[in-house]
Amino acid sequence: MLAHQFAIIPMNSNKSIIMPNMDFISIDDTIINYIGDSLKWIYSTWNGQEVKSGLLYYGFSIIQNDELLKFQNIIKQWRNLFYYSPEEFYLTGGYLPENAQYENILINKVDLINKLDALILLCEKAKFQKSCILHNGI
Secondary structure (H helix, E strand, O other): OOEEEEEEEOOOOOOOOOOOOOOEEEEEHHHHHHOHHHHOOOEEEEOOOEEEEOOOOOOEEEEOOHHHHHHHHHHHHHHHHHHOOOOEEEEEEEEEOOOOEEEEEEEEHHHHHHHHHHHHHHHHHHHHOOOEEEEEOO
């Protein structure tokens, strides 16, 4: 399954890849795609070069300063919304042309809430350490 990874790195770090020995959180691509429109409200540095809205889908993004707080708050709001979901629910995924319908993806509420809580905590740690978040796309 495709996943996006998030880890804390120091400000002005030249790291671009999350290594297995780093403390990181993986969020399923399905969730990132589902909440993707709201993630365009933050600005991040894409592949260490230019600042753009959202997260780079293929490659790496760095979220820092005020954008880190904004990112954390967007994730908190999605977490709060999903809190009211049933224990298992379906999200609409991508369009499947061969079936002429949209994909239905089964989500486990507890697993999703735990992942989002871990990402929120990671952001909190980064703010406390005056660090930033490195995002590795798929």
